[in-house]
Amino acid sequence: xxxxxxxxxxxxxxxxxxxxxxxxxxxxxxxxxxxxxxxxxxxxxxxxxxxxxxxxxxxxxxxxxxxxxxxxxxxxxxxxxxxxxxxxxxxxxxxxxxxxxxxxxxxxxxxxxxxxxxxxxxxxxxxxxxxxxxxxxxxxxxxxxxxxxxxxxxxxxxxxxxxx
Amino acid sequence: xxxxxxxxxxxxxxxxxxxxxxxxxxxxxxxxxxxxxxxxxxxxxxxxxxxxxxxxxxxxxxxxxxxxxxxxxxxxxxxxxxxxxxxxxxxxxxxxxxxxxxxxxxxxxxxxxxxxxxxxxxxxxxxxxxxxxxxxxxxxxxxxxxxxxxxxxxxxxxxxxxxxxxxxxxxxxxxxxxxxxx
Numbered sequence: 001x002x003x004x005x006x007x008x009x010x011x012x013x014x015x016x017x018x019x020x021x022x023x024x025x026x027x028x029x030x031x032x033x034x035x036x037x038x039x040x041x042x043x044x045x046x047x048x049x050x051x052x053x054x055x056x057x058x059x060x061x062x063x064x065x066x067x068x069x070x071x072x073x074x075x076x077x078x079x080x081x082x083x084x085x086x087x088x089x090x091x092x093x094x095x096x097x098x099x100x101x102x103x104x105x106x107x108x109x110x111x112x113x114x115x116x117x118x119x120x121x122x123x124x125x126x127x128x129x130x131x132x133x134x135x136x137x138x139x140x141x142x143x144x145x146x147x148x149x150x151x152x153x154x155x156x157x158x159x160x161x162x163x164x
Numbered sequence: 165x166x167x168x169x170x171x172x173x174x175x176x177x178x179x180x181x182x183x184x185x186x187x188x189x190x191x192x193x194x195x196x197x198x199x200x201x202x203x204x205x206x207x208x209x210x211x212x213x214x215x216x217x218x219x220x221x222x223x224x225x226x227x228x229x230x231x232x233x234x235x236x237x238x239x240x241x242x243x244x245x246x247x248x249x250x251x252x253x254x255x256x257x258x259x260x261x262x263x264x265x266x267x268x269x270x271x272x273x274x275x276x277x278x279x280x281x282x283x284x285x286x287x288x289x290x291x292x293x294x295x296x297x298x299x300x301x302x303x304x305x306x307x308x309x310x311x312x313x314x315x316x317x318x319x320x321x322x323x324x325x326x327x328x329x330x331x332x333x334x335x336x337x338x339x340x341x342x343x344x345x346x
Contacts, residue, residue: 006261011342014335020342082343103344111255113279114177132341135258137282158338160261162328 003160004087004109005035007134011085012044013163020082025069027051027094030062051098070098077101089131092123104129105156112141121150129153134160165198166306167248168274171238171262174216174231175208180253180278182219183296189223190300196307202245203231238269249274249306249317256282257292264328267321272314274302291320 001009008024015022024039024046032048039046050066051073057063077084083103086095092106106123108131124131124146131153133139139157172178184201191199207213213231220226250271252263256279266273277283277294285294290313293299306313330338340346 001261003261014338015342018339018342082345083341085342105341111258111279112281113255130341135255137255137258137279156341158341159334160264160328161330161334161338162264164329 073099102128107132117145124151124153132156168201169248169250171204173205174213181216185219187300188225201229206235253278255279272317290316
């Protein structure tokens with residue numbers, strides 16, 4: 001499992017252990033992966049769909065499903081879910097404008113040495129959102145790159161972990 | 165013979181491999197010629213792959229490297245490979261899940277920092293190498309006193325597993341992130 005996938009897995013398992021029913025949302029990728037059976041075995045719900053408005057009339061079922069989820073997450077996310085966790089800042093553009101929720105957490109899972117910071121400052125402009133770093137180096141990198149004033153959102157530090 | 169294994173896709177976003185070739189070169193200059201690196205991973209970037217080969221050739225260490233050219237799950241590696249040392253790339257002393265998996269598989273795992281901006285950091289953990297020189301020095305020590313150094317690396321690795329265990333305060337913090345309205 002790749003690192004980000006592993007984090008999704010550990011978060012979902014942690015949630016289940018604490019009587020929370022997580023839904024893993026995989027956006028813009030319909031291909032079943034090797035981790036799907038792992039989630040299935042652990043009774044973790046996985047939804048694969050698209051939230052942006054590309055209409056695909058050749059796949060009407062997928063399109064209907066996508067419309068259903070887009071609507072649901074845009075207007076009812078806050079009442080349906082306790083919190084929303086986006087893994088990887090590179091996924092914010094797929095979710096920020098599509099999932100309206102008063103408690104969104106953006107998990108930052110890479111470091112500067114793995115690639116440049118080219119995320120727009122607007123990713124960090126919502127005071128209700130929280131950027132979660134997994135190591136102290138990232139906090140310094142974000143401050144050095146954007147300046148701390150850019151962050152209107154909350155910030156948190158939480159380490160990678162393994163469920164016992 | 166010292167076998168170093170690098171479990172990683174050969175791809176554009178992970179081009180830290182030439183450093184390891186330089187280590188081989190430095191070791192050779194120190195009279196240590198029996199160090200081999202096996203790159204375990206699918207080649208996604210022919211350019212990065214070619215660069216490894218060209219750099220190795222330039223540094224005269226071509227005979228010290230090999231590729232599997234495909235990804236192999238850690239559990240399916242041969243016993244000979246498993247007995248070697250696994251190089252895991254880190255940011256400073258931050259270890260990701262791949263390093264954790266390596267340790268959990270019982271592999272002697274050496275961490276090599278790839279963020280040059282952090283090369284002046286100093287730590288006292290034997291398995292963490294902040295610079296090329298530290299990595300080279302560690303391998304020299306392995307070649308001199310393998311039994312002792314192996315023991316120290318294994319002990320250091322086991323200690324690192326503790327970092328991934330959540331105490332009750334952390335569990336509470338994570339819960340409050342998942343259920344902020346409660």
